[in-house]
Amino acid sequence: MGRTWPRKPLKSLMTTRIERPLSPHLQTYRWTLTMALSIIHRATGVALYFGTLLLAWWLIAAASGPGAYANVQAFTGSFIGRLIVFGYTWALLHHLLSGLRHLVWDLGYGFKASEREALSWGALIGGIALTLLVWIVAYTVGGGR
Amino acid sequence: MTAPKASMQKTSMRTPLGRVRNLGASHSGTSDFWRQRLTAVATALLIAPVVVIVLMLIGRNQAGAAQILGAPLIAIILILFIIASAWHMKIGMQVVIEDYIHNEKLKLASVMANNFFCVAVALASIYAILKLSSGV
Numbered sequence: 001m002g003r004t005w006p007r008k009p010l011k012s013l014m015t016t017r018i019e020r021p022l023s024p025h026l027q028t029y030r031w032t033l034t035m036a037l038s039i040i041h042r043a044t045g046v047a048l049y050f051g052t053l054l055l056a057w058w059l060i061a062a063a064s065g066p067g068a069y070a071n072v073q074a075f076t077g078s079f080i081g082r083l084i085v086f087g088y089t090w091a092l093l094h095h096l097l098s099g100l101r102h103l104v105w106d107l108g109y110g111f112k113a114s115e116r117e118a119l120s121w122g123a124l125i126g127g128i129a130l131t132l133l134v135w136i137v138a139y140t141v142g143g144g145r
Numbered sequence: 146m147t148a149p150k151a152s153m154q155k156t157s158m159r160t161p162l163g164r165v166r167n168l169g170a171s172h173s174g175t176s177d178f179w180r181q182r183l184t185a186v187a188t189a190l191l192i193a194p195v196v197v198i199v200l201m202l203i204g205r206n207q208a209g210a211a212q213i214l215g216a217p218l219i220a221i222i223l224i225l226f227i228i229a230s231a232w233h234m235k236i237g238m239q240v241v242i243e244d245y246i247h248n249e250k251l252k253l254a255s256v257m258a259n260n261f262f263c264v265a266v267a268l269a270s271i272y273a274i275l276k277l278s279s280g281v
């Protein structure tokens with residue numbers, strides 16, 4: 001394939017194009033665990049963003065009085081409520097571990113293929129394990145919400 | 146930034162336009178990147194105590210919950226968590242908005258709404274904790 005640019009040599013420094021390799025479209029790459037976790041990190045971040053409404057609602061209800069607090073408890077005790085709080089717990093703990101992975105990378109460690117994989121599996125499995133642990137404790141101390 | 150030598154330019158992978166000028170496209174340099182990490186570490190440190198606090202409240206009624214939430218140490222931990230996480234999620238959501246919304250006006254409106262949401266959630270939560278702490 002012939003090169004299509006630069007069509008005309010441009011003089012201005014700001015518009016000068018240097019020939020450099022282009023990256024293929026995202027779909028060209030083989031799907032990897034690190035890629036999936038990258039998206040999950042973003043999805044859990046956004047979910048937690050809206051999940052803070054739950055925390056705010058619960059605190060405001062506790063400050064408002066018994067009636068308001070009973071409403072929150074009715075919600076968190078319902079099937080849908082439990083599902084949402086369970087999802088929030090997982091999102092939080094997964095995002096925590098996955099975020100720590102980001103911080104390790106930020107410090108310049110863990111870039112070897114094997115290390116990347118290990119960190120990613122660790123975040124995935126660790127997040128699920130911690131979520132189950134928290135819920136087992138929750139049911140043991142209080143019989144659920 | 147001084148202009149690169151001609152010989153350097155030939156081998157560079159970057160266009161002259163790609164070289165960051167002043168504070169770059171974000172208009173805030175790397176300060177948001179740094180604060181995102183700072184608030185991430187703060188939130189991470191606070192998660193364990195916050196989870197323990199929530200577990201302590203399970204099965205209690207409002208009076209019991211209010212008593213625990215009003216204790217100074219617990220109130221302070223929760224307020225720190227709220228400040229760190231609200232700040233962190235404000236920066237994080239702004240990154241997401243800037244990644245996906247390219248219409249300049251819609252982007253401005255979204256970034257503004259994001260700021261309002263985070264400040265409102267944080268202040269409402271902090272107000273509730275302070276009210277519980279002062280016992281009124």
Ligand code: HEM
Nearest residue numbers: 042045046048049096099100102185188189230234237238
């Ligand atoms: C309630 C708690 C939290 C909320 C609401 C939250 C929310 C978010 C959001 C919305 C983003 C942007 C997602 C993206 O750019 O893809 C994000 C990114 C990030 N979060 Fe959190 N987060 C929370 C807790 C944590 C914790 C505990 C850590 C601990 C390590 C953490 C580490 C990070 C990091 C490192 C990023 C940047 C990722 C990147 O550069 O791509 N977050 N968070």
